[in-house]
Amino acid sequence: MVDVVLGLQWGDEGKGKIVDVLTPQYDVVARFQGGPNAGHSLEFGGNKYVLNTIPSGIFHEHCTNIIGNGVVIDPVQLKKEIEKASATGVDIKKSLYISQKAHLILPTHRLVDAASEAKKGEHKVGSTLRGISPTYQDKIGRSGLRVGDILTDGFATKYRNATNIHCELLNSLNFEYNLADHEPAFFEAVEFLKQFKIINSEYFVNDLIKSGKKILAEGAQGTLLDIDFGSYPFVTSSNTITGGACSGLGISPQHIQKVYGIFKAYCTRVGNGPFPTEQENETGEMLRKLGHEFGATTGRPRRTGWLDLPTLKYAIMLNGVTDLICTKSDVLSGFEEVLVCDRYKIEGAETSELPYSMQDVKLEPLYRSFPGWTGDLSKIKTYNELPETFRNYMDYVQSQIEVPVNVISVGPDREETIIR
Numbered sequence: 001m002v003d004v005v006l007g008l009q010w011g012d013e014g015k016g017k018i019v020d021v022l023t024p025q026y027d028v029v030a031r032f033q034g035g036p037n038a039g040h041s042l043e044f045g046g047n048k049y050v051l052n053t054i055p056s057g058i059f060h061e062h063c064t065n066i067i068g069n070g071v072v073i074d075p076v077q078l079k080k081e082i083e084k085a086s087a088t089g090v091d092i093k094k095s096l097y098i099s100q101k102a103h104l105i106l107p108t109h110r111l112v113d114a115a116s117e118a119k120k121g122e123h124k125v126g127s128t129l130r131g132i133s134p135t136y137q138d139k140i141g142r143s144g145l146r147v148g149d150i151l152t153d154g155f156a157t158k159y160r161n162a163t164n165i166h167c168e169l170l171n172s173l174n175f176e177y178n179l180a181d182h183e184p185a186f187f188e189a190v191e192f193l194k195q196f197k198i199i200n201s202e203y204f205v206n207d208l209i210k211s212g213k214k215i216l217a218e219g220a221q222g223t224l225l226d227i228d229f230g231s232y233p234f235v236t237s238s239n240t241i242t243g244g245a246c247s248g249l250g251i252s253p254q255h256i257q258k259v260y261g262i263f264k265a266y267c268t269r270v271g272n273g274p275f276p277t278e279q280e281n282e283t284g285e286m287l288r289k290l291g292h293e294f295g296a297t298t299g300r301p302r303r304t305g306w307l308d309l310p311t312l313k314y315a316i317m318l319n320g321v322t323d324l325i326c327t328k329s330d331v332l333s334g335f336e337e338v339l340v341c342d343r344y345k346i347e348g349a350e351t352s353e354l355p356y357s358m359q360d361v362k363l364e365p366l367y368r369s370f371p372g373w374t375g376d377l378s379k380i381k382t383y384n385e386l387p388e389t390f391r392n393y394m395d396y397v398q399s400q401i402e403v404p405v406n407v408i409s410v411g412p413d414r415e416e417t418i419i420r
């Protein structure tokens with residue numbers, strides 16, 4: 001059987017921490033989409049780790065970790081990550097499996113990402129500049145290079161043909177670059193990756209399912225960044241929803257059982273695009289400060305705002321969420337009043353449905369106010385010990401979204417987790 005963990009907002013909901021907490025119940029953790037645009041943080045034993053491409057089960061010795069075909073891999077970045085994780089004593093050669101069908105991020109994909117964003121000027125998406133969009137464009141355009149290609153004799157030629165096209169594009173955009181600055185590290189990383197298990201992961205995953213192993217599929221980004229259902233065009237370039245786990249790992253929907261949807265007790269977003277409940281004021285500043293809301297990948301300050309139920313309900317619907325996990329509840333401690341948006345007013349009419357495009361209509365979030373709570377929640381172990389005002393807030397949220405909130409995370413550490 002396969003369970004899925006994914007984000008229900010604009011990413012950074014705490015997927016890394018939650019996957020790490022759930023891993024003891026699973027034999028396998030498999031990433032199904034995205035690439036090093038992701039930054040998944042884990043904390044235990046007083047240390048913090050950030051993973052970009054490696055699945056978040058890697059610190060559990062028993063766990064098999066798979067980078068699925070739906071992921072895009074930057075060899076240079078992955079080499080760095082492997083070296084870092086190995087330095088902590090993890091046996092990557094034993095526990096990491098890489099799909100031969102995962103697409104490769106080439107140095108020129110990163111350059112094209114930078115050039116396209118520069119060309120868009122103030123309309124830029126605010127990408128992580130990791131080459132994600134150009135790599136997925138080549139995948140869909142049927143001209144990408146895959147991990148399996150590095151094991152073939154023709155790799156150097158395929159590489160050169162692909163980069164020639166990218167260079168033409170870069171030149172036409174008058175973008176200044178020197179490929180020679182990037183290629184030695186790229187080819188060194190490609191050689192480095194050959195020592196790991198590069199496999200036909202769709203067979204591997206389905207054999208594991210057949211033999212009764214428990215698999216946790218780990219999503220990256222969040223539902224509101226999904227290429228089809230996110231706030232297009234301010235999205236990433238992959239399907240971040242449950243369906244992405246099927247195409248990104250080669251598994252049938254019939255194998256999926258639980259879908260864990262993670263949401264923060266408030267909202268954040270990095271990069272551009274609509275954010276109805278954004279607080280560009282002291283409240284937003286306080287959320288950013290108390291929540292340490294700075295990107296795990298790029299270090300950019302995250303935009304912050306109140307919890308938004310219309311988008312959360314939309315995400316739960318699209319993903320078929322069975323179990324909800326609320327993170328960062330501790331961060332709201334100390335606010336006199338906590339707001340939740342439960343409807344929008346769009347062009348004068350109230351609704352709880354999302355419009356076709358959030359950026360092209362006059363949208364006003366309508367809020368319900370709750371008295372806040374105080375004190376350090378991070379050492380609390382049971383739901384009933386949480387402040388009554390917090391439970392009132394959570395009861396309301398749960399009554400609106402109609403799916404049980406089974407886990408409340410009250411701090412970044414593994415141990416700071418309340419299971420109901």
Ligand code: GDP
Pocket residue numbers: 007011012013014015016017038039040041042043291292295296327328329330331409410411412
């Ligand atoms: P991901 O991309 O979904 O894995 O999330 P990130 O790791 O990018 O961002 C989440 C941040 O919040 C990380 O710094 C986590 O260590 C931290 N975090 C996760 N859960 C909690 C929580 O319940 N409380 C607090 N205070 N921090 C948390």
Ligand code: IMO
Pocket residue numbers: 007010011012013034037038039040125126127128129130131132133219220221222225234235236237270271272296
């Ligand atoms: P995790 O897995 C938050 C955002 C970028 C940008 C948009 C497109 O850590 O939750 P891209 O580089 O994908 O072309 O950027 O998506 N973005 C994320 N925001 N968390 C992430 O991943 C993100 N990955 C991409 O900021 O707005």
Ligand code: MG
Pocket residue numbers: 011012013038039040041296297
């Ligand atoms: Mg992140």
